[in-house]
Amino acid sequence: MESKDGKMSQKVLKRKCRLTVRKSQKGIGLIEAMLAITILVIIVLGGTSLFAYGAGQISQSKHSRVAVQLASQKLEQLRADNNISIEIPNGETIESIPLEDISYEQTTAIEDFGSYKKVEVTVKWMQMGRQHNVNMATLYVKR
Numbered sequence: 001m002e003s004k005d006g007k008m009s010q011k012v013l014k015r016k017c018r019l020t021v022r023k024s025q026k027g028i029g030l031i032e033a034m035l036a037i038t039i040l041v042i043i044v045l046g047g048t049s050l051f052a053y054g055a056g057q058i059s060q061s062k063h064s065r066v067a068v069q070l071a072s073q074k075l076e077q078l079r080a081d082n083n084i085s086i087e088i089p090n091g092e093t094i095e096s097i098p099l100e101d102i103s104y105e106q107t108t109a110i111e112d113f114g115s116y117k118k119v120e121v122t123v124k125w126m127q128m129g130r131q132h133n134v135n136m137a138t139l140y141v142k143r
């Protein structure tokens with residue numbers, strides 16, 4: 001009979017253990033909830049910073065395209081005005097060009113090398129506390 005009682009008591013003990021385990025795993029604990037919230041916050045902040053970085057890069061790209069277009073227009077204007085001759089005056093000119101939310105500074109430098117002249121156009125602008133620039137150069141030769 002003892003063996004039956006011993007076996008019975010083991011079965012009862014196992015059932016009680018199962019019941020206590022099931023009771024302790026009921027619901028979400030405070031630590032699990034805090035860990036889940038922390039992981040969620042890290043993911044959201046990472047996505048937000050990635051979005052902000054992307055928006056900044058798009059803006060930078062836009063202003064670079066505008067600067068390249070301004071420099072290219074200036075070189076084409078000099079070529080059209082002088083009919084690809086070497087009559088372009090030497091020296092440096094600085095021009096401010098305000099567009100939308102940023103002001104661009106366009107510098108045109110012309111150097112004489114005898115049979116040809118080097119024309120260099122630099123467009124500068126400030127964006128987010130940093131100065132950016134685009135530089136284009138070409139040579140004009142006597143015909």
